[in-house]
Amino acid sequence: MKLLLASLTNETNTFSPIPVGRGAFAAKLISRSPTAEPAVPCTTPLHIWRKSAEARGWQVIDSLAAWAQPAGLVSRPIYEEFRDIILQDVARERPDVLMLSMHGAMVADGYDDCEGDLMARARDILGSGAIISLEIDPHCHLTPTMLEAATLIVCFKEYPHTDIPERAHDLFALTVDAAEGRTSPVMRDYDCRMISMYPTQSPMMRRFVDDMMAAEGQGGLLSLSLAHGFPYGDTAVTGTRMLAIADGDAEKAAEVAQQFGELLWNSREELRIRWPDIPTALDRAQQATVFPVVLADTADNAGGGAPSDSTFVLQEVLARGMKDVAMAVYWDPVLVDMCCDAGVGAQMRVRLGGKRSAASGDAVDLDVIVRAIRESMVQDFGVVPSPFGTGVWLEADGVHLIVNNSCTQCLHPSLFSDLGLDPGQMKTVVVKSSNHFYAGFAPIASEVIHVATPGALTADFAAIPYVKRNPAYWPRVENPFA
Amino acid sequence: MKLLIACLATETNTFSPMPTGRRAFEAGIVSRTATRQEGNLFTAPLHEWRRMAEERGWEVVESLSAAAQPAGITTRAVYEEFRDEILQDLKTHQPDLFLISMHGAMVADGYDDCEGDMMQRARVLMGPDKVIGLEIDPHNHLTQTMIDNATLIINYKEYPHVDAPERARELFVMAADAATGKTRPVMRMHDCRMLTIIETMKEPAMSYVQSMKDAEGKDGILSVSLTHGFPWADVADVGARTLVIADGDADKAESAAKTFADKLWDIRDGLRMDYPDIPTALDMVEASNHATITLADMADNAGGGAPADSTFFLQEILKRGMTDVAHGIYWDPVLVTMCQDAGVGARMKVRLGGKICADSGDAVDLDVTVRGIRENMTQNLGETEMPMGTGVWLDADGVHLIVSSVRTQNFSPSVYTDLGIDITTMRALIPKSTNHFYQNFEKISPQVIHVRTPGAVTPDMTVIPYTKRDDNFWPKVENPFN
Numbered sequence: 008m009k010l011l012l013a014s015l016t017n018e019t020n021t022f023s024p025i026p027v028g029r030g031a032f033a034a035k036l037i038s039r040s041p042t043a044e045p046a047v048p049c050t051t052p053l054h055i056w057r058k059s060a061e062a063r064g065w066q067v068i069d070s071l072a073a074w075a076q077p078a079g080l081v082s083r084p085i086y087e088e089f090r091d092i093i094l095q096d097v098a099r100e101r102p103d104v105l106m107l108s109m110h111g112a113m114v115a116d117g118y119d120d121c122e123g124d125l126m127a128r129a130r131d132i133l134g135s136g137a138i139i140s141l142e143i144d145p146h147c148h149l150t151p152t153m154l155e156a157a158t159l160i161v162c163f164k165e166y167p168h169t170d171i172p173e174r175a176h177d178l179f180a181l182t183v184d185a186a187e188g189r190t191s192p193v194m195r196d197y198d199c200r201m202i203s204m205y206p207t208q209s210p211m212m213r214r215f216v217d218d219m220m221a222a223e224g225q226g227g228l229l230s231l232s233l234a235h236g237f238p239y240g241d242t243a244v245t246g247t248r249m250l251a252i253a254d255g256d257a258e259k260a261a262e263v264a265q266q267f268g269e270l271l272w273n274s275r276e277e278l279r280i281r282w283p284d285i286p287t288a289l290d291r292a293q294q295a296t297v298f299p300v301v302l303a304d305t306a307d308n309a310g311g312g313a314p315s316d317s318t319f320v321l322q323e324v325l326a327r328g329m330k331d332v333a334m335a336v337y338w339d340p341v342l343v344d345m346c347c348d349a350g351v352g353a354q355m356r357v358r359l360g361g362k363r364s365a366a367s368g369d370a371v372d373l374d375v376i377v378r379a380i381r382e383s384m385v386q387d388f389g390v391v392p393s394p395f396g397t398g399v400w401l402e403a404d405g406v407h408l409i410v411n412n413s414c415t416q417c418l419h420p421s422l423f424s425d426l427g428l429d430p431g432q433m434k435t436v437v438v439k440s441s442n443h444f445y446a447g448f449a450p451i452a453s454e455v456i457h458v459a460t461p462g463a464l465t466a467d468f469a470a471i472p473y474v475k476r477n478p479a480y481w482p483r484v485e486n487p488f489a
Numbered sequence: 490m491k492l493l494i495a496c497l498a499t500e501t502n503t504f505s506p507m508p509t510g511r512r513a514f515e516a517g518i519v520s521r522t523a524t525r526q527e528g529n530l531f532t533a534p535l536h537e538w539r540r541m542a543e544e545r546g547w548e549v550v551e552s553l554s555a556a557a558q559p560a561g562i563t564t565r566a567v568y569e570e571f572r573d574e575i576l577q578d579l580k581t582h583q584p585d586l587f588l589i590s591m592h593g594a595m596v597a598d599g600y601d602d603c604e605g606d607m608m609q610r611a612r613v614l615m616g617p618d619k620v621i622g623l624e625i626d627p628h629n630h631l632t633q634t635m636i637d638n639a640t641l642i643i644n645y646k647e648y649p650h651v652d653a654p655e656r657a658r659e660l661f662v663m664a665a666d667a668a669t670g671k672t673r674p675v676m677r678m679h680d681c682r683m684l685t686i687i688e689t690m691k692e693p694a695m696s697y698v699q700s701m702k703d704a705e706g707k708d709g710i711l712s713v714s715l716t717h718g719f720p721w722a723d724v725a726d727v728g729a730r731t732l733v734i735a736d737g738d739a740d741k742a743e744s745a746a747k748t749f750a751d752k753l754w755d756i757r758d759g760l761r762m763d764y765p766d767i768p769t770a771l772d773m774v775e776a777s778n779h780a781t782i783t784l785a786d787m788a789d790n791a792g793g794g795a796p797a798d799s800t801f802f803l804q805e806i807l808k809r810g811m812t813d814v815a816h817g818i819y820w821d822p823v824l825v826t827m828c829q830d831a832g833v834g835a836r837m838k839v840r841l842g843g844k845i846c847a848d849s850g851d852a853v854d855l856d857v858t859v860r861g862i863r864e865n866m867t868q869n870l871g872e873t874e875m876p877m878g879t880g881v882w883l884d885a886d887g888v889h890l891i892v893s894s895v896r897t898q899n900f901s902p903s904v905y906t907d908l909g910i911d912i913t914t915m916r917a918l919i920p921k922s923t924n925h926f927y928q929n930f931e932k933i934s935p936q937v938i939h940v941r942t943p944g945a946v947t948p949d950m951t952v953i954p955y956t957k958r959d960d961n962f963w964p965k966v967e968n969p970f971n
Contacts, residue, residue: 024837024840025827025830026830026831026832026837027830028830028831029830030826082832082835084832340822340823341844341845345506345508348508348511349508349510349564350510350564353508355506355508356846357846358844361852362844363823364839364840365840369851370851372846
């Protein structure tokens with residue numbers, strides 16, 4: 008067997024003002040030999056697939072791996088260039104099996120469905136006999152083109168996405184069975200007509216994920232995935248879809264997809280986002296007696312294409328005169344340079360935040376002391392460290408602010424402690440992240456509060472200004488099936 | 490003869506929030522081989538000195554050249570390191586002559602008079618008889634320590650500073666004469682008790698400069714310099730001073746310095762800064778039949794330590810709905826990267842300006858088209874090419890805005906034409922510069938108007954909040970000699 012591996016990964020917030028071009032990919036990863044380099048989240052599956060395939064004596068070839076931090080639209084020439092590199096490799100090598108790690112919600116100028124486009128072109132080259140397997144993020148747009156062109160699609164089941172390696176192993180086992188003719192996978196999906204966030208640490212979602220895993224391997228059911236959907240991509244198919252893969256039995260796949268989809272629909276009241284606004288959340292933090300209370304600034308999540316420099320929470324913290332507050336992470340490469348120039352111990356007047364778009368809010372002028380600077384930082388995230396760039400700890404009279412030069416969300420308390428700030432000594436910790444922070448921060452938090460902040464990733468899903476997606480989805484309408 | 494040459498230069502706006510540290514110098518120049526590279530304002534003299542010395546068969550030792558774009562206070566560690574590197578070279582090589590190019594208004598943490606400190610330490614090492622020659626910018630703080638320790642000090646005479654190489658040649662000849670015993674230079678200065686911006690391409694300053702030149706080389710007068718002073722620095726010695734070097738005759742130097750100071754006092758009404766504010770200047774453009782009128786955004790001059798991202802002019806232009814206006818250069822490396830990612834032709838929502846400090850004003854959100862991108866751009870100041878990094882032309886529906894990755898003032902209209910703007914169709918060009926823009930813009934503009942904008946280097950000398958010098962200077966008081 009000959010296996011070709013590739014990754015082309017970006018989550019596109021079509022409402023984000025930050026374009027994604029060559030520079031954005033170059034800042035993260037562009038590699039023609041990804042499995043010869045240290046793994047990052049999108050290449051972790053490639054490492055696993057190579058190892059597993061070589062153990063079976065397969066021939067393995069690396070194609071391109073490229074990923075960029077989520078932001079706005081990917082520029083057309085860059086998407087086409089990267090896609091065509093992979094397709095040329097596919098055409099030259101003519102593998103029996105093509106395994107891809109993608110995001111699932113990549114939108115380029117002129118391509119609302121990059122994954123479907125790449126998959127359909129690969130299928131045209133390889134013909135119906137080859138196996139095409141795709142591992143994607145559940146924050147994807149699952150499209151008919153993808154389902155038609157791919158043999159197997161598996162989403163991560165967990166949010167926070169702590170199960171990328173496990174799903175890579177699952178997909179490899181499914182792929183081997185199909186390639187060796189033991190199974191005939193058939194995929195069907197079910198449109199839940201819902202748009203929401205589904206953190207899998209909630210009791211309902213925990214049960215849902217556990218139920219999916221329990222059903223897999225039973226009665227000809229090969230795999231179940233919940234495509235949560237990515238609310239901040241304006242495409243015709245944006246929304247939550249349930250995917251089932253059965254062995255040769257399309258009706259079975261459709262039936263199970265509908266059954267799990269309806270289970271989600273029937274649990275929607277438990278899933279309804281009821282997060283407090285900023286004043287309410289800070290009231291709760293100020294009334295707490297056990298610390299630290301961890302607040303999530305959910306709308307300013309760089310991982311969803313937000314600028315990671317909004318000031319809405321900071322302004323309210325300053326207005327209340329709160330102390331022993333730590334906040335992370337503000338993206339500001341120019342300010343990082345200024346702090347590096349001033350050095351540790353310097354007292355400075357800085358203008359922080361509010362620099363990228365209207366979703367950033369207004370800039371805040373602060374008198375600060377540079378407490379620490381550290382280069383080449385990483386944050387723990389699952390088993391794979393996530394690059395953080397240069398981090399700076401600024402103190403504005405008891406309010407501790409982390410600034411960095413690499414646009415990334417706040418994932419783990421290690422970023423505070425690596426700079427010398429013990430988050431355990433803080434009363435309040437505010438993290439710019441929607442939910443990925445949870446795995447790292449829950450263990451040190453007295454309480455975790457997701458806050459319905461304003462900004463680029465509003466949790467008010469009914470209010471997202473879609474143009475391409477029809478409004479028949481919950482919670483925009485109470486019954487989209489009516 | 491053995492000559493040691495060096496350069497250590499930055500102009501320090503002590504009110505600027507941007508610290509000047511190692512990175513700021515590295516972004517400018519830090520080199521021990523500056524004469525083998527393209528010259529800039531401060532290293533151009535070293536090229537002249539090396540060439541002239543080698544023509545005479547002298548041995549030339551090149552020490553450090555370090556120069557940074559004007560900004561806030563230089564960090565102590567960086568100043569001391571650079572200074573000590575030059576002093577160590579003096580100690581090692583024991584030259585007969587030491588010629589150094591400095592700014593004259595460099596302030597480091599703990600050193601209000603970096604040039605005086607350097608002169609004093611060099612004199613201690615070299616002994617009383619060796620020649621120390623210093624070339625400085627007229628926007629300097631001329632101190633007794635500098636005069637007591639240097640053999641020869643010469644200022645550029647022109648503002649715009651187009652004559653640094655010419656003054657370097659004069660200084661070399663005077664230094665050679667002193668070293669070979671042909672002359673015995675003696676320096677005296679006189680405090681003018683004035684502080685203003687002196688544009689030497691206009692009367693009455695043009696004639697004043699001519700009279701200085703006319704006096705030189707006659708009657709034992711070797712050199713006449715006018716220190717304009719650098720207003721945006723809170724040091725004891727800020728202010729205009731005349732400096733005369735005579736051959737062996739201290740009384741003559743002293744009386745000539747007094748004569749030139751009196752002469753400056755007599756023309757003060759012609760030097761009074763009677764600049765219009767922004768609305769008045771834009772009214773003048775709107776009332777005019779001419780195209781390509783130049784309006785200088787004086788207060789946001791990067792060359793004086795301003796951030797080069799203030800929005801006061803832009804906001805008034807947008808409020809009036811004016812079009813066919815070109816304005817630059819906004820410093821915003823992050824936005825430049827975003828535009829490079831988006832590519833030429835991209836339509837974007839951008840947040841421009843207002844990002845560095847309170848003097849930046851408020852950020853402005855604009856819908857723009859990226860019309861031009863060009864890397865490695867330069868602009869000319871006199872004979873010298875000044876780098877501006879990557880330039881981007883953004884078109885906000887007829888308001889044309891230039892953004893750069895390197896913080897620099899706008900020296901030349903070539904910036905607009907190099908990016909593809911037809912400046913003859915513009916009603917106004919609005920460079921962010923106090924006066925260096927003048928020589929190049931005057932050639933293409935039927936009218937040049939300096940505008941009294943708010944910001945980091947306000948041309949209103951009466952409102953600068955000094956704590957280290959007294960208020961006894963014109964125009965803060967009408968007669969400081971009372």
